[in-house]
Amino acid sequence: MMNPLTSxxxxxxxxxxxxxxxxxxxxxGTSVFEFFVRIMPDNRNFLIAAGLExxxxxxxxxxxxxxxxxxxxxxxxxxxxxxxYLEQFRFSGDIHAxxxxxxxFPNEPIIRITAPLPEAQLIESRIINLLHYQSLIATKAARCxxxxxxxxxxxxxxxxxxxxxxxxxxxxxxxxxxxxAGTSTVIAEPLYGIPIFGTMAHSFIxxxxxxxxxxxxxxxxxxxxxxxxxxxxxxxxxAEKVVTAAAFLREKGITxxxxxxxxxxxxxxxxxxxxxxxxxxxxxVGIFVSGNMDEYTIRDLYEQAxxxxxxxxxxxxxxxxxxxxxxxxxxxxxxxxxxxxKKSEGKATLPGRKQVYRRFDHNTMAGDIMTxxxxxxxxxxLVRHYMERGERLAPALDLTDIREFTMQQIDGLPPYLxxxxxxxxxxxxxxxxxxxxxxxxxxxxx
Amino acid sequence: MMNPLTSxxxxxxxxxxxxxxxxxxxxxGTSVFEFFVRIMPDNRNFLIAAGLExxxxxxxxxxxxxxxxxxxxxxxxxxxxxxxYLEQFRFSGDIHAxxxxxxxFPNEPIIRITAPLPEAQLIESRIINLLHYQSLIATKAARCxxxxxxxxxxxxxxxxxxxxxxxxxxxxxxxxxxxxAGTSTVIAEPLYGIPIFGTMAHSFIxxxxxxxxxxxxxxxxxxxxxxxxxxxxxxxxxAEKVVTAAAFLREKGITxxxxxxxxxxxxxxxxxxxxxxxxxxxxxVGIFVSGNMDEYTIRDLYEQAxxxxxxxxxxxxxxxxxxxxxxxxxxxxxxxxxxxxKKSEGKATLPGRKQVYRRFDHNTMAGDIMTxxxxxxxxxxLVRHYMERGERLAPALDLTDIREFTMQQIDGLPPYLxxxxxxxxxxxxxxxxxxxxxxxxxxxxx
Numbered sequence: 065m066m067n068p069l070t071s072x073x074x075x076x077x078x079x080x081x082x083x084x085x086x087x088x089x090x091x092x093g094t095s096v097f098e099f100f101v102r103i104m105p106d107n108r109n110f111l112i113a114a115g116l117e118x119x120x121x122x123x124x125x126x127x128x129x130x131x132x133x134x135x136x137x138x139x140x141x142x143x144x145x146x147x148x149y150l151e152q153f154r155f156s157g158d159i160h161a162x163x164x165x166x167x168x169f170p171n172e173p174i175i176r177i178t179a180p181l182p183e184a185q186l187i188e189s190r191i192i193n194l195l196h197y198q199s200l201i202a203t204k205a206a207r208c209x210x211x212x213x214x215x216x217x218x219x220x221x222x223x224x225x226x227x228x229x230x231x232x233x234x235x236x237x238x239x240x241x242x243x244x245a246g247t248s249t250v251i252a253e254p255l256y257g258i259p260i261f262g263t264m265a266h267s268f269i270x271x272x273x274x275x276x277x278x279x280x281x282x283x284x285x286x287x288x289x290x291x292x293x294x295x296x297x298x299x300x301x302x303a304e305k306v307v308t309a310a311a312f313l314r315e316k317g318i319t320x321x322x323x324x325x326x327x328x329x330x331x332x333x334x335x336x337x338x339x340x341x342x343x344x345x346x347x348x349v350g351i352f353v354s355g356n357m358d359e360y361t362i363r364d365l366y367e368q369a370x371x372x373x374x375x376x377x378x379x380x381x382x383x384x385x386x387x388x389x390x391x392x393x394x395x396x397x398x399x400x401x402x403x404x405x406k407k408s409e410g411k412a413t414l415p416g417r418k419q420v421y422r423r424f425d426h427n428t429m430a431g432d433i434m435t436x437x438x439x440x441x442x443x444x445x446l447v448r449h450y451m452e453r454g455e456r457l458a459p460a461l462d463l464t465d466i467r468e469f470t471m472q473q474i475d476g477l478p479p480y481l482x483x484x485x486x487x488x489x490x491x492x493x494x495x496x497x498x499x500x501x502x503x504x505x506x507x508x509x510x
Numbered sequence: 511m512m513n514p515l516t517s518x519x520x521x522x523x524x525x526x527x528x529x530x531x532x533x534x535x536x537x538x539g540t541s542v543f544e545f546f547v548r549i550m551p552d553n554r555n556f557l558i559a560a561g562l563e564x565x566x567x568x569x570x571x572x573x574x575x576x577x578x579x580x581x582x583x584x585x586x587x588x589x590x591x592x593x594x595y596l597e598q599f600r601f602s603g604d605i606h607a608x609x610x611x612x613x614x615f616p617n618e619p620i621i622r623i624t625a626p627l628p629e630a631q632l633i634e635s636r637i638i639n640l641l642h643y644q645s646l647i648a649t650k651a652a653r654c655x656x657x658x659x660x661x662x663x664x665x666x667x668x669x670x671x672x673x674x675x676x677x678x679x680x681x682x683x684x685x686x687x688x689x690x691a692g693t694s695t696v697i698a699e700p701l702y703g704i705p706i707f708g709t710m711a712h713s714f715i716x717x718x719x720x721x722x723x724x725x726x727x728x729x730x731x732x733x734x735x736x737x738x739x740x741x742x743x744x745x746x747x748x749a750e751k752v753v754t755a756a757a758f759l760r761e762k763g764i765t766x767x768x769x770x771x772x773x774x775x776x777x778x779x780x781x782x783x784x785x786x787x788x789x790x791x792x793x794x795v796g797i798f799v800s801g802n803m804d805e806y807t808i809r810d811l812y813e814q815a816x817x818x819x820x821x822x823x824x825x826x827x828x829x830x831x832x833x834x835x836x837x838x839x840x841x842x843x844x845x846x847x848x849x850x851x852k853k854s855e856g857k858a859t860l861p862g863r864k865q866v867y868r869r870f871d872h873n874t875m876a877g878d879i880m881t882x883x884x885x886x887x888x889x890x891x892l893v894r895h896y897m898e899r900g901e902r903l904a905p906a907l908d909l910t911d912i913r914e915f916t917m918q919q920i921d922g923l924p925p926y927l928x929x930x931x932x933x934x935x936x937x938x939x940x941x942x943x944x945x946x947x948x949x950x951x952x953x954x955x956x
Contacts, residue, residue, distance in 0.1 A: 066701060067513070068515075068697050069513070069675050073700065074696070075669075076667075076670070076696070077707060077708025078709050078710055078711055079708075081708050081731075081735060082714045084731040085728050085730075085732065087731075088731040095717065139699075141732075141734075185711075185714075188670075188711070190675075193669060193670050193671070193672065193674065193675065193678060197673045197674055223520070223521075224634075224635050224638035224642065224840075225638065225639070225836075226639065226674075227643045227672065227673035227674065227676075228643055228674055228675070228679075228680055229676045230514065230673075230676050231674040231676070232514070232639060233520075249523075250521050250523050250526065251512060251514050251517055253581070254581045260523045261523060262522055262524035262527050263524050265528060265634070266854065267631060268531065269852075270850040271541065271845040271850065272537075284534065285530040285531040285534040286587075288587075289587070295855075296852045296853070297852070298853070299855075326854065327854035328854070328855035328856070329855075355857075379835045383829075383835045385835060388829040388834040389671050389825045389826075395712070396713035399716065400717075404716040406712045406716055406742045406743070407742070408712065408741045408774070409741075411772075509743060
């Protein structure tokens with residue numbers, strides 16, 4: 065059985081029909097492709113690049129299996145020269161990219177692929193698929209981190225409504241690098257080393273004789289992880305039962321750590337629950353909330369002074385519900401030594417190999433200039449060299465290091481970009497060298 | 511390396527902490543869970559159930575590997591009794607469900623799981639993950655099918671911006687059963703037998719000396735599949751070059767089948783292109799369009815009498831951009847012979863094992879009544895028996911049969927539900943037997 069997570073057949077058919085053309089006409093010249101987002105979506109003031117490590121691993125491991133080749137051969141669509149090429153296929157190109165976790169803006173390339181044309185073409189679909197979703201979620205998660213402002217731990221709770229299995233994994237990973245404490249998705253721990261968290265569902269309560277017995281049974285079975293869900297029948301009464309159950313469990317040496325609210329007027333209920341817990345001597349018991357949480361509800365709840373210590377953020381983050389996709393593109397910018405562009409209405413591209421220089425005011429981002437490679441400007445260059453002739457230039461980064469870098473990036477955002485609503489755009493200038501190149505190419509196309 | 515597509519660790523941690531409680535307290539009684547959508551989203555008048563076959567396969571194959579068990583043991587979170595249970599785990603329950611492709615409405619169960627409580631609990635996260643996204647996309651795709659009304663072929667083009675690899679596959683499958691002709695995603699053919707389609711990208715044009723040469727080179731390399739992308743520099747001039755290239759290719763016995771437009775004012779350009787092609791003797795060359803297509807743009811283009819013969823529908827369908835998630839749930843409705851419910855504000859559930867009867871007026875859906883199993887009503891019962899004690903009652907259905915059934919379901923929608931904007935709701939009545947049961951349970955909870 066082919067594995068869609070690793071088979072190069074997870075691609076668009078046109079990549080293969082184009083490759084047939086390239087191979088037939090000996091078009092093996094060096095091509096340069098860049099991946100970027102075309103326009104800043106509504107409700108976004110910055111973007112976070114994510115997924116680079118998964119791209120590098122994909123490129124290292126990308127092979128056509130005998131099964132893949134047999135399928136392609138049996139379609140009758142392709143000639144022997146293409147099938148031979150695919151059998152030998154190894155990615156032999158260079159990768160330049162912004163480090164994972166970098167803040168970026170429209171038209172800035174977060175990855176640049178330099179490789180023989182058929183290679184760079186073949187990998188397009190999966191590279192977009194990997195970078196697009198992970199950047200989408202890292203961006204959304206960073207907004208939640210900003211809204212929480214260190215007042216609460218954030219946990220990814222979204223697996224059940226992510227768009228398939230891989231989205232569940234990537235949501236856990238992308239939210240973790242953007243400041244989440246962890247995820248409820250178990251497999252994210254063995255695969256990525258992400259801390260996992262979990263409590264109980266309503267079914268656990270409903271299946272038992274009564275709520276209090278369910279609380280006690282859960283505590284006895286999970287003595288180091290007692291967070292109790294209290295909204296199954298009536299949240300306020302549920303909190304009262306926690307006080308009784310906690311006293312019972314305390315005698316067995318078991319400490320209740322938190323309660324979870326999942327419905328109703330959370331701002332109001334969290335305050336009432338806080339009072340009940342405090343009056344019952346449970347000042348150290350945290351209040352964890354879930355259900356339709358996102359950066360907007362987190363902000364609103366704190367504006368109402370809700371005494372919340374943790375959020376389970378699920379569906380709305382993991383589907384990036386207010387911005388479920390970026391208008392992103394993977395475009396040819398050079399072939400056989402000559403810069404290239406397309407002029408398609410509303411989708412025109414900038415030619416050449418690009419670099420972005422970012423200026424800082426103390427540690428706060430102050431402005432970017434996008435230019436072509438070799439044209440230096442003030443500031444830090446953002447695009448670095450990661451892979452040379454198909455080989456990584458350094459081992460894979462540790463996820464905690466990527467997380468730390470991402471947190472520094474979020475800290476470097478100027479205050480106006482940290483707003484949740486659309487604000488004035490961050491300045492990204494195009495250099496004279498880049499504009500001159502664009503004009504020159506356009507003239508040759510006339 | 512664990513495979514997240516098949517490992518039962520693709521689940522929420524709370525399933526395992528709850529299982530520890532169930533096993534410790536010998537709660538192996540028979541439980542009944544149902545999956546349903548809570549409310550009809552804005553911009554939807556009906557929903558299409560999809561993903562049942564993938565759920566049945568998951569349940570047949572669900573096993574903890576030695577690697578999975580070793581990880582769980584090493585976490586130190588779980589007792590030996592739970593690890594022993596998981597090592598032996600096989601799904602031994604019953605599945606009742608609506609056939610894949612069935613039109614359904616809020617609160618109607620599209621699947622019912624009857625199994626010992628720990629089993630039915632453990633599989634919750636992945637079952638939701640499988641059914642939620644596939645139903646989301648089947649619903650969106652059915653709306654595109656309705657908008658096209660047989661005037662054009664629809665192809666799924668969305669892989670690159672789906673949320674990960676599995677979403678790409680499921681989008682191809684769900685859109686195919688809802689009436690699409692096929693997909694651009696290559697691996698969907700060997701895995702599911704879905705027809706694949708593809709043309710060329712702008713990079714193919716840009717990399718060559720000029721557009722006309724690119725058209726000819728492509729035609730020679732793909733003689734049976736010549737659709738030419740004409741908007742790289744100027745769509746109208748591109749169409750003129752197609753006329754020249756087609757004449758050249760015709761002499762070699764190669765027929766141009768279509769052109770593709772991907773940018774600009776599509777309604778206007780498609781008409782101008784049609785005239786150029788017709789005047790050039792290319793009356794049989796179709797016009798295929800892509801770029802931000804969905805049910806709304808398809809409708810709008812036909813309202814403007816655009817002469818379009820095919821649509822590539824991508825990102826907006828494969829992320830279900832206007833409704834990126836359903837408010838769906840998997841809820842306990844019975845345990846140990848006793849119906850169960852939760853009363854959580856805004857998220858209360860209905861108890862018991864449910865059945866839905868659907869009345870028809872000729873072949874058009876006229877109204878549903880939801881009741882409890884054993885209480886018969888007029889109309890066709892929608893929930894059928896698919897798996898008994900862990901074994902399928904019939905072999906997996908052929909995807910083309912599921913597609914045909916789904917198309918019949920779409921044909922059975924009354925005209926008012928076929929509107930793209932929100933309309934008056936379809937009548938779904940709750941039976942007296944169901945309401946009586948609810949009242950009775952609520953009284954016992956007081």
